[in-house]
Amino acid sequence: MKDDKKQVKSITPMDEDFAQWYTDICKKAELIDYSSVRGCLVIRPYGYAIWENMQRLLDARFRALGHENVYMPMFITESLLQKEKDHVEGFAPEVAWVTHGGEEELTERICVRPTSETLFCEHYAHVIKSYRDLPKLYNQWCSVVRWEKTTRPFLRSREFLWQEGHTMHATPEEAIAETEQMLNVYADFHESDLAIPVIKGRKTDSDKFAGAEATYAIEALMHDGKALQAGTSHYFGDGFARAFDIKYTDRDNSLKYPYQTSWGVSTRMIGGVIMTHGDDNGLVLPPAIAPIQVVIIPVAQHKEGVLEAAHKLKSRLEGKFRVKLDESENTPGWKYAEYEMKGVPLRLELGPRDIAENKCVLVTRHNGEKTVVSLDGIEDSVTERLSAVRDGLYEKALLNRERRTYDCRSIDEIKTSLSEHGAGFVRLMWCGDPECETKIKELTGVTSRCIPFEEEHLDDKCICCGKEAKHMVYFAVAY
């Protein structure tokens, strides 16, 4: 029987070393394991179940908007990758090259997809012939490879799992509307299901996706005050269509190029969840994606009727919730610590006295709040508590972001805010000149995150050069 709470709980406190705390959670909550290829992770059952829940929820949203799933090859020939100039410049430095098949050297080397614009375009050139073939609303779930120098679990790995939507439209307006719509889907998923507040905005030109006309992104603020780009949506105009010669015959019989988008989110979101909600006891999961939403812990389980009542309760809750009953021989204390580490949103304690009184105790993971509820209508109580967890997590994360958002009107003010109050979002006015963007970074360490859809007018002048300001921009140190 394990009754030593310490063994489970031995993770580095987040205030002591946030990076180590993060890695500790990835390991101790059994999300990942390392493999012999650096930057390539094993995603363990508990971690993968989180990803499957994310997939299921997002996939339903995509389908409801008319998207269809497809599968493109994982390989791109070098000549195909080179068809769009900006794109190849952006990705060639970080792709993994296959040069041999078995014993034979390939006549042309091929890379493992870092993203699949080129593959989708090659296919679209085959199947888009008429205006009747538009729009094409395709999505794929797959893994991609980018040969990064420094890697961290979920946040930056050489192979990662993601979805990539790729769509083609008859008009720029329609394509831009799709780009915005999908960013809104990502934002709503983050806020509703992951309980992570996000800023929606547009990337500055220096930070656009390789080959895109415009890149939109959602940006979240982690517990430590660093920003995380949590999802992106790109508008390509007809640039790729021209490079790949994708043309369709319109109603008026003229040949036209279609307009394109792509959008993606990845296992990076798991990193975002950890760093937004986690604490010194481990992971904290929002109910929508938790592999176990409610864990039932029998108290004094050796006493007559306890396990029987626990099983009965489990049966009642199953189907409505993802429930686990832990009837192992470990002590309740050990179990509490274990499911705290794993971030299970709700613990249900049930002992002989509870059973006698027809009640049980519900404990919410994120704040330790205990509620004694009747076993009659337990389903409603669990629903209410899970909803309270989501709301509590969201409010806590929003409060952290608000506390760590600084409106600054001078370079000095940026430095002072960050040094006095800690890392966070810096909101400032900018003239639109990339040189000022670079200078702000050099002087203060923060980089531009996005120009929010909802800008505020903080000042008339650019914080850097003093010329007329064009935009309010979010800056931060980013993951």
Place this chain on the structure above:
Amino acid sequence: MKDDKKQVKSITPMDEDFAQWYTDICKKAELIDYSSVRGCLVIRPYGYAIWENMQRLLDARFRALGHENVYMPMFITESLLQKEKDHVEGFAPEVAWVTHGGEEELTERICVRPTSETLFCEHYAHVIKSYRDLPKLYNQWCSVVRWEKTTRPFLRSREFLWQEGHTMHATPEEAIAETEQMLNVYADFHESDLAIPVIKGRKTDSDKFAGAEATYAIEALMHDGKALQAGTSHYFGDGFARAFDIKYTDRDNSLKYPYQTSWGVSTRMIGGVIMTHGDDNGLVLPPAIAPIQVVIIPVAQHKEGVLEAAHKLKSRLEGKFRVKLDESENTPGWKYAEYEMKGVPLRLELGPRDIAENKCVLVTRHNGEKTVVSLDGIEDSVTERLSAVRDGLYEKALLNRERRTYDCRSIDEIKTSLSEHGAGFVRLMWCGDPECETKIKELTGVTSRCIPFEEEHLDDKCICCGKEAKHMVYFAVAY
């Protein structure tokens, strides 16, 4: 308005050129497209939806038996691949090698996984420490790469999608039971859901998976009389555990090696469905995996009330079935041909007269049978018809297999049977000597498929050498 049935129907008749017929269906039913890397396919929305249905049904079966999904990296270092001698010999000649990450040459080359035994073993060595950690019942859905010389859509491609289960057990008995159980799952899935009758059996030693002690397989007979290996399940003993030093402390405190299995099915099953059920009008899909189970075709849809009634009917059937209503401007004849090509199991025709009489016409794809049914209780009629399609497909496939199964007692009899009645399964008695196996192949062209779990005693003597027979074996020309 398209009203030319010919355009849809232009596929090569199967009796004229089965291989071309197969490729025509893959293209015309919009299952695949080719990419610029030979042997790597685009799986289009309709083809991918078939795969997603297969995944969903299998995944539920795996989970019900306690398996958990994980994700392993797609890369294997050369040294990791070499840890198990037989395994590397089997796979090294057909792996794709990555030698460069961006501009840099890797210090050790890595291959894209052809299968993931080595990756699972590396991970299992980290997480299996005690008897309490057993069994480990893991599965993953992913794509793998084998650099094949000749390729065909779904049947043999350089990249393909599959699932691979990898399990670890305390005893050989338990591992063997798992190997057999998963073969039974595959067999039941094929028979119940894909309507494909299969032979369950064991591979001869010459045909075992690289590194396995025993390989079990299900073998199906295609319409043209060639066999298709449709799923395999391997028992590894403790060979990999020893090679990878996976040890656990048993109850008695002694260190032991666990026993291992792996099992997989792939997108090859889509090829099996095409070649088992398809006909000269196109694809024929069993209802369980059909992306569209019922297509509603309005007749004289311009007449008042027809489309309205069709929509009402669609709403009634949705949720219970995967339904499509085609209200495009194409003629009913065009639509009939299109959904025949796509293999939709059931067509529902609804015209003004049907509506007036409160009835509709149901037409089953595989045999063109028409049934006039009342709109009252249409849900039950559709259920009954879909069930009849599954049964009809299964019986037809079984009949084809029975007609094409030849019990042979001499090499000459093999030759005669195949030349007089066409390709098929040859059942024969065998002494167990690999030399006889090779000789049979050289003399007749058929290769051993499996030693069935249910052997019959056809003769006392080996068909080849005349010595005492040990086994009844299925031989065939195989895909």
